[in-house]
Amino acid sequence: MTKYITLSNSGCLLPFLIIFNLFFGKLIFGSVGLWLGVEAFLILIFIVKIRLIFSRFIRQFNDQKQNLNFPGQKLPPGGKVIDIQGQEVQDEKAS
Numbered sequence: 001m002t003k004y005i006t007l008s009n010s011g012c013l014l015p016f017l018i019i020f021n022l023f024f025g026k027l028i029f030g031s032v033g034l035w036l037g038v039e040a041f042l043i044l045i046f047i048v049k050i051r052l053i054f055s056r057f058i059r060q061f062n063d064q065k066q067n068l069n070f071p072g073q074k075l076p077p078g079g080k081v082i083d084i085q086g087q088e089v090q091d092e093k094a095s
Helices: 013-029 032-067
Strands: none
Touching: 013 032
8 A cells, every 4th residue: 555645734834823923922922932932832843844744755755666676676575476467476486
């Protein structure tokens, strides 16, 4: 089963909150320390989310490279080979 990466859950809400807090956070929170703390927390969440997305991309591309069946590539032990007609091909083992 192939895993597909969807970016639909990332959206633009987090960058919007970071920018909104940057301009209007001092008015909302009143305290400079709380305002900067919330800003730092939002940026930290954004960085973690970006790293997670990139690690998923890298993992997906590495899985696709490993799944390519080049001539001479060894199949995993005990794996079944199915030909184009959908029949199992028996692998003859050389002694």
